[in-house]
Amino acid sequence: MTAKISVQDVRKTFPLKNEEFVALDGVSLDIADNEFVTVVGPSGCGKSTLMNVLAGLETPTSGRALVDGEDVVGPGPERGVIFQQYALFPWLTVRKNVEFGLKVAGLGAAERRERADYFIRIVGLEQFADALPKMLSGGMKQRCAIARAYAVNPSILLMDEPFGALDALTRVTLQEQLLETWSREKRTVLFITHDVDEAVFLANRVVVMAARPGRIYDVIDVDLPYPRTEEARLSPEFAQLRNRVWTSVYHQAPGIAAGR
């Protein structure tokens, strides 16, 4: 069986003044169907670049990015993306935002409305379906963005620090909600974060990246059972995994990791 997502020896460079910046170097990663993978690492480790490559918003300088065994060429509705800045269309109501992708896909009004309402209910925004984004809090905006991404029925969700701009309490709430949504509507998820707790709590597998050049430093399996609750978060197993990931992120051995 081929992997759902396969990243093969991807390198991505950006031109700087008189040299080139290596955002990703020799990155290889396979993600199975319906797996929840989080990517954590210091800033500048290329985690967002990795996501953009998979989303089709950036092309790798060399190497391949495959989804379902096919090369990624440009963005597509089978890969839903959730941005840190919510990226809701401020002139559209919550429902119209969620319907956006369905309209692009050419669905009829009745079907659009039905699908949109279903996902609006799943993220708990039914009372705000006709509200404009400016009326929503940050957490509600991000829930709307999640509903919008889900509505077009992607098989993959790419999430770029979606809860990064939220306060700690809201973040925990949304993490639990996301897992609940994910258990009801299984998808393959690649979730970028800089929060070690979040990375461990959500994932089947945590990918730790290192910077300069951006590369995969470590991959840690999280064998805690789902559904994960507050108990899981407070368990010694969680603490242990958390410590391992923490060490891997914050105490990266530079000599070894750089491979020099």
Next chain:
Amino acid sequence: MSVPTSQVEAPAPPAASPRGATRRTRSRRSTLVVLNAVSIVGGIACWWVLALNGFQFPTPPEVVAKAVQLAGNGTLQEDVLASLSRVLAGFLIGSAAAIPVGFLMGWYTTARGLFEPWIQFFRTIPPLALLPLVLVLLGIGEVPKVFVIFLAAFLACVISTYQGVVSVDRTLINAARVLGAKDATIFAKVVVPASTPFILVGMRVGLGSAWATLVAAELLAAPAGLGYRMQQAQLYYDLATIFVSIVVIGVLGLVMDRLLLFAETRLTGWQERR
């Protein structure tokens, strides 16, 4: 024990005692209205006092009488009609041309490269400075006046539209793209609504500049119009008529600006005000 989470978050700002807030806004607004009225009455009083004390102003009643007289014989209506039709024709054609050109410049590098030098160049020339040339080339009918007004409105609006298009948030475009939207859809459903606030600001500036250009153009060459009337009145030392024209020009400009402002609040109410 899965946590029911939806009630943890409160909806953001409107919860903060809306009634108290509106009452405060309302009382502040009524204070403002009262102050506005006081200021207007005070200003007219000052004018009156100055007129009675040797300044060569007509008094307010004289101006009103003049206005009634001009309206009575149809001159005022004729002038207003002449001026308004010029300004509206120029303004509407100017905006209608500026919006597509601004979009093209913002969207296609080729269009930007071709249009930009000309727009930047003509932007530095007051449209009125072109009037002598235009009069020679286009004669002294309506066309040259409408043309300079068109130019004034066009230049103000095109720059603003272009700014709107280039400042559309990249993430919104990416968000539309990952939802499957192609260029045409992104343009119509993202770029156009996102730049609407900029376009409306451009139209307001354009209208102001069109109005200013109109009056000046009429001062130079016109068979009728508010500017023309003032110019004639100046020859006969008819200060009351000049005052009537000034007031009418001001009121008409204000009304048009308010109409656009109203359109702006209706069309761009979705914006988050910070």
